[in-house]
Amino acid sequence: MDETFAKKLRILADAAKYDASCASSGAPKRAVERDGLGSTTGAGICHAYTPDGRCVSLLKILLTNWCLFDCAYCVNRRSSNVRRAKFTVEEVVRLTLEFYKRNYIEGLFLSSGIIKSPDHTMELLTRVARSLRRDHGFRGYIHLKTIPEASPWLIEEAGLYADRLSINVELPTEASLERLAPEKDGASIAGAMAQIGERIAEAKAEKRRFSPAGQSTQVIVGADATTDEALIRKSADLYGRVGLRRVYYSAFSPIPDGAAILPLKAPPLQREHRLYQADWLIRYYEFSPDDVAAASDDGMLALDVDPKLAWALKNRARFPVDVNRADREMLLRVPGLGARAVDRIVAARRHTTLRLEDVGRLTSALKRARPFLIAADHSPGGLTDRLDLRARLAEPARQLSLF
Amino acid sequence: MDGAAARIPDGPGLHTVVLAPGADLAGFRAAARRLAAAGLPPERVAWSAGGTGILFGAADLAEAPPLRLPRAVADLVPMVVPHRDPERYALLYRLIWRVLSGERHLAEIASDPTVHRLGRMRKAIARDLHKMHAFLRFRRSETDGAERFTAWFEPDHHILEAAAPFFVERFRSLHWSILTPDGSAHWDGTHLSFGPPGQRGDLPEGDGFEAGWRAYYESTFNPARTNPKAMLAEMPKKYWRNMPETLAIPALIRAADPRTRAMIEREPRLPARRDPERAVAAMGDDAPKTLEALNAVIARSAPLVPGATQAVLGEGPVGAAIAFVGEQPGDQEDRQGRPFVGPAGQLLTRAMAEAGIAREASYLTNAVKHFKFEERGKRRIHQKPNAGEVSHYRWWLDRELDFVAPRLVVALGATAVLALTGKAVPVTRARGPFRFERFDDRFAGFVTVHPSYLLRLPDEAKEEAYAAFVDDLRRAEALGRELAG
Numbered sequence: 001m002d003e004t005f006a007k008k009l010r011i012l013a014d015a016a017k018y019d020a021s022c023a024s025s026g027a028p029k030r031a032v033e034r035d036g037l038g039s040t041t042g043a044g045i046c047h048a049y050t051p052d053g054r055c056v057s058l059l060k061i062l063l064t065n066w067c068l069f070d071c072a073y074c075v076n077r078r079s080s081n082v083r084r085a086k087f088t089v090e091e092v093v094r095l096t097l098e099f100y101k102r103n104y105i106e107g108l109f110l111s112s113g114i115i116k117s118p119d120h121t122m123e124l125l126t127r128v129a130r131s132l133r134r135d136h137g138f139r140g141y142i143h144l145k146t147i148p149e150a151s152p153w154l155i156e157e158a159g160l161y162a163d164r165l166s167i168n169v170e171l172p173t174e175a176s177l178e179r180l181a182p183e184k185d186g187a188s189i190a191g192a193m194a195q196i197g198e199r200i201a202e203a204k205a206e207k208r209r210f211s212p213a214g215q216s217t218q219v220i221v222g223a224d225a226t227t228d229e230a231l232i233r234k235s236a237d238l239y240g241r242v243g244l245r246r247v248y249y250s251a252f253s254p255i256p257d258g259a260a261i262l263p264l265k266a267p268p269l270q271r272e273h274r275l276y277q278a279d280w281l282i283r284y285y286e287f288s289p290d291d292v293a294a295a296s297d298d299g300m301l302a303l304d305v306d307p308k309l310a311w312a313l314k315n316r317a318r319f320p321v322d323v324n325r326a327d328r329e330m331l332l333r334v335p336g337l338g339a340r341a342v343d344r345i346v347a348a349r350r351h352t353t354l355r356l357e358d359v360g361r362l363t364s365a366l367k368r369a370r371p372f373l374i375a376a377d378h379s380p381g382g383l384t385d386r387l388d389l390r391a392r393l394a395e396p397a398r399q400l401s402l403f
Numbered sequence: 404m405d406g407a408a409a410r411i412p413d414g415p416g417l418h419t420v421v422l423a424p425g426a427d428l429a430g431f432r433a434a435a436r437r438l439a440a441a442g443l444p445p446e447r448v449a450w451s452a453g454g455t456g457i458l459f460g461a462a463d464l465a466e467a468p469p470l471r472l473p474r475a476v477a478d479l480v481p482m483v484v485p486h487r488d489p490e491r492y493a494l495l496y497r498l499i500w501r502v503l504s505g506e507r508h509l510a511e512i513a514s515d516p517t518v519h520r521l522g523r524m525r526k527a528i529a530r531d532l533h534k535m536h537a538f539l540r541f542r543r544s545e546t547d548g549a550e551r552f553t554a555w556f557e558p559d560h561h562i563l564e565a566a567a568p569f570f571v572e573r574f575r576s577l578h579w580s581i582l583t584p585d586g587s588a589h590w591d592g593t594h595l596s597f598g599p600p601g602q603r604g605d606l607p608e609g610d611g612f613e614a615g616w617r618a619y620y621e622s623t624f625n626p627a628r629t630n631p632k633a634m635l636a637e638m639p640k641k642y643w644r645n646m647p648e649t650l651a652i653p654a655l656i657r658a659a660d661p662r663t664r665a666m667i668e669r670e671p672r673l674p675a676r677r678d679p680e681r682a683v684a685a686m687g688d689d690a691p692k693t694l695e696a697l698n699a700v701i702a703r704s705a706p707l708v709p710g711a712t713q714a715v716l717g718e719g720p721v722g723a724a725i726a727f728v729g730e731q732p733g734d735q736e737d738r739q740g741r742p743f744v745g746p747a748g749q750l751l752t753r754a755m756a757e758a759g760i761a762r763e764a765s766y767l768t769n770a771v772k773h774f775k776f777e778e779r780g781k782r783r784i785h786q787k788p789n790a791g792e793v794s795h796y797r798w799w800l801d802r803e804l805d806f807v808a809p810r811l812v813v814a815l816g817a818t819a820v821l822a823l824t825g826k827a828v829p830v831t832r833a834r835g836p837f838r839f840e841r842f843d844d845r846f847a848g849f850v851t852v853h854p855s856y857l858l859r860l861p862d863e864a865k866e867e868a869y870a871a872f873v874d875d876l877r878r879a880e881a882l883g884r885e886l887a888g
Contacts, residue, residue, distance in 0.1 A: 362514055
């Protein structure tokens with residue numbers, strides 16, 4: 001790899017890293033054909049981890065970081081003084097294939113600044129995906145960032161080659177969009193997401209390929225005044241209405257050459273973490289947005305305890321729960337019991353009666369679960385209602401960032 | 404590593420089973436069958452992997468039939484056998500013995516200490532496999548123009564054989580070798596073979612892409628989020644020496660704090676570039692402005708259905724009183740690049756003439772702009788587009804009708820109705836004047852059959868159906884005149 005090319009790669013990887021999505025999951029399992037290259041495993045693979053603790057699964061780059069838009073939070077906004085570069089379609093294709101052959105990556109996550117026009121940009125992105133699939137028989141993972149301002153027919157084609165399409169909401173309210181991302185328009189974002197959602201559902205019913213790993217989005221946390229509750233309600237709405245697979249929460253992070261309108265500070269990493277936990281409760285633990293709201297104070301999730309524990313502490317009358325009798329739904333509400341542990345409890349108690357020690361083999365968070373559980377040899381007694389229970393269970397302030 | 408048959412000594416006391424080194428699944432299976440058939444409880448069996456000087460009795464236990472084990476147990480065994488723990492075989496046999504002795508559901512009781520421990524071993528194997536699939540790095544070398552990929556990896560357990568199929572599925576068209584301290588795997592494009600252990604030094608030198616990969620790794624790291632603990636939890640140091648990118652880690656961590664502070668403390672600079680107002684304005688207005696411009700877009704777009712050599716665009720004057728919408732181009736249309744020129748098109752043209760509609764004055768187009776077909780020998784067999792594919796093309800049809808602005812749109816057949824309504828409506832029910840709600844009465848609607856339907860009818864029914872079709876077109880023509888009125 002020559003020096004100029006490596007330099008471009010540095011610029012365009014740096015420009016892409018603020019997108020939190022890294023997943024290579026959700027694609028149907030498929031293996032390579034005779035002369036092709038690549039496979040997808042269903043669950044996805046993280047090929048490396050950087051010192052920020054995040055996984056490197058896909059080659060995540062921009063086609064170019066030149067951009068006509070001027071979104072205040074974005075490192076690539078047109079008024080930023082960062083260095084600019086542009087890949088050709090062929091360069092991205094070659095880079096993806098060469099990295100893939102060495103087992104560095106699961107595939108490509110391609111996005112771009114808007115150059116010339118949204119249609120022109122979207123056409124370039126799609127050409128990369130088409131070339132990988134058609135010219136090189138590439139069967140690895142492809143995630144394309146979709147440009148909502150582009151003509152709708154371009155999205156129709158992109159979905160034929162991509163495993164996942166995504167459009168970033170970035171800012172959850174119209175007012176914030178207006179202030180921080182003047183060229184973006186909430187209606188076109190919503191329209192394009194609905195279009196993708198419809199096509200995915202149709203293709204699934206017809207057993208055709210159209211973005212088989214679904215669509216995802218990202219919202220920035222901490223660049224505006226939106227509360228956690230509002231963010232979770234927005235996500236729940238998107239999960240329900242356009243069949244979104246994932247919402248990524250991205251703590252607004254300092255960027256080189258920040259905008260005066262949006263002063264830089266340390267990213268709210270713990271808040272981001274709590275949002276992911278609450279999102280998880282919505283998707284896998286049968287929590288409703290109202291439950292999450294009930295676990296919050298003034299719409300904000302607690303930072304010292306996780307949202308499930310926060311909910312339990314505010315609903316102590318519903319506890320303790322008998323691990324040998326309670327239904328699955330209620331067991332899922334017990335702090336410290338994950339969905340996996342609950343499944344094992346339900347399977348095991350058909351054949352045996354569980355003591356606290358047994359539960360300890362099924363979860364690694366027994367300390368958190370104990371005050372809320374009854375087992376054959378254990379009852380929490382007054383522990384559930386003790387005033388200092390929160391303090392006993394709260395996590396010591398964690399060093400999640402450098403600050 | 405072939406499965407060595409279990410050799411089990413006679414006599415009272417402890418029976419020792421010696422299995423081949425590594426993951427000897429076949430040997431364990433054979434041994435477990437014989438031991439269970441002979442009624443030997445786990446306390447009387449000692450297990451050894453690797454033939455470490457144990458003497459055997461003269462007579463082996465008799466061969467025994469397969470054991471009937473619950474699925475959960477049968478699935479667990481191969482997942483635990485590759486574990487390096489010397490107790491793995493004893494634990495597995497203990498589980499099997501208890502299951503056979505009446506505890507049929509034992510594997511479901513994850514809280515049982517033996518099941519729990521085996522479960523953890525299974526998890527360790529799954530993680531080891533996963534990490535091998537994730538962290539193994541190939542190095543490319545070239546001899547006589549043929550490229551070859553080689554990797555050196557040190558797994559925790561005996562998983563080379565279990566890990567290899569993943570690489571076959573993924574890199575089927577490449578030639579590769581994976582070397583480990585326990586053995587090696589080789590793929591030549593058609594066959595997978597296993598060989599003796601390798602050494603790190605067997606790796607080829609100098610793969611230019613490693614530096615590029617490291618450059619990528621460094622650049623994708625966000626210093627404002629530094630959290631080495633999270634990285635180490637997923638990528639412990641033991642893997643680092645075989646991953647070229649990890650050389651960058653110490654410097655990245657050292658520089659992270661100053662880099663972040665510098666970003667935060669820096670005063671925002673004035674933008675250096677001019678504000679490209681005109682470019683931004685032009686950008687918002689990307690949509691085609693004329694039918695010609697739209698057709699240019701359609702013509703250069705890749706087909707959204709399988710098959711197709713070229714897009715077949717609509718034909719006829721802008722402002723035509725009546726627009727006809729068919730299903731999709733057929734074989735002839737695809738070759739000639741014009742709509743309704745094949746057998747069905749000719750039939751339509753004839754019927755239009757009989758109904759008093761001039762083809763040249765009408766607009767003719769299709770719901771789907773490409774010929775979807777499947778090649779069978781030399782024949783190209785028409786494939787009906789499904790609902791999703793019709794949706795892919797709907798945007799173009801809608802814009803097209805905007806530009807042509809006809810007074811009346813005639814839908815020919817079910818696909819056209821689907822494209823115009825967004826719903827599957829049977830033609831028999833909708834036949835005649837019809838309101839396409841999606842278009843807010845921008846034009847009147849009319850539904851009839853597709854002419855290709857007439858071609859498929861048996862001869863005796865053809866005449867009557869054709870007459871009805873011409874009759875429909877007459878009504879449509881009258882409707883068109885009325886609207887002009």
